[in-house]
Amino acid sequence: MKTSHRTLAAALAVLATAALTSCGSGAEPAADGTVTLTFMTGSDQSTVDTSKALADAFMKANPRIKIEVENQPGGGEGDNVVKTRLSTGEMTDVFWYNSGSLLQALNPAQTLVDLTGDPVLANVQPEYLPVVTQGGKVYGVPATTLAGGGILYNRKVYEQLKLEVPKTWAEFMANNEKIKAAGITPVIGTFKDTWTSQIFVLADFHNVRAAVPNFARDYTAGKAKFATTPAAAGGFRHLADVHAKDYLNEGFGSATLDQGLKMLVEGKGAHYAMLSGLLPPLLATYPQTATDVGLFGVPGTDAAKHGVTVWEPPAIYIAKTTEKLDAAKKFLAFVASPAGTEAVNTAVQPSGPYRVKGAKLPDDAIQVAKDLQAYIDRGATTPALEFLSPVKGPSLEQITVAVGSGLTKPAEGAAQYDQDVAKQAKQLGLAGW
Structure with missing residues (x-):
């Protein structure tokens, strides 16, 4: 997934800096003995706030090292900025980027510093290392927390209508019918920010893996397809289902992420297929976010296998x-x-x-963090497909917008995505494609 990490695009002028060609142990310090690091990070508020907190705390503990932070846009535009600057030698010293399959596209062996066996990794949990590893070498550290991908829901609406958290898609749709009858938007769509349309598909992977345990392996080998694997096509059907039942908000095609989150927190919309990591910035304006918004995994067909898809943290790398x-x-x-x-x-x-070893959730952690921890504690989580396979097509968000808007049938959308990923798999030179 374009992470959490795939957020609102922001204007960015790519700096025309001189290409650096060496990777020594350290450039000469300034006259006053300070060294300045440049740090490119994202533009969504949570990433901006996290990056600033890290930089400020680090500079306080290390007064001779200064950090200059710059922001990149989200989505495909941000990807292009990172790839361009790495390829031209104009990347910042350190930068924030996705972990998982998207790392491979950076050609890390040629563009990133190998951290394998370095003390830098001493506190990184072993479970995280595979998502920042390519060709047996480790390149990054976790930039933030694990995120849950699923259905964010307004707990006050659920309390008001006496609803239970659904564990099957049928139960979810039944809840939506009761919510609609109460005059509340059942499902929020924000297709103006096209990346948000993907979550129903990407966050459904826990259900895919529960039904087809070897899907990621066979998919990578070109043997399994979304269109011909009923469980994998489920996410496309989910998009079509909520549209067909008229459960989406009016104007979903022009609504933005910020508008969708506001609807959810205010209880004007009950459900939003989204990542948990986008909630913390809302707390300053909507403190009730901490208690009123919860998370549950995209419901599947088997209540006994209900769980949630998780996104491993993005990483910070050294150019x-x-x-x-x-x-x-x-x-x-x-x-x-x-x-x-x-x-x-x-x-x-x-x-x-x-x-990170030794890190703990604070006692006043927000509800979505507690909900995600509960899934982890009972072993009911699955990494998103992008952390298990290098195959990720670039056009998914356009396909899911069309399916979620009723313009493309779900089976056709799944087939289109199979064609999309085939192009990328061939570019990667994967066997079986």
């Missing part, structure tokens, strides 16, 4: 072109430490558990 390697490693070690997570907690409420 191979840095001339300040020692300072960059020191910053990454701080990010992946209990001190780093505590610094973030003071600025951003965690929306899920950290992948």
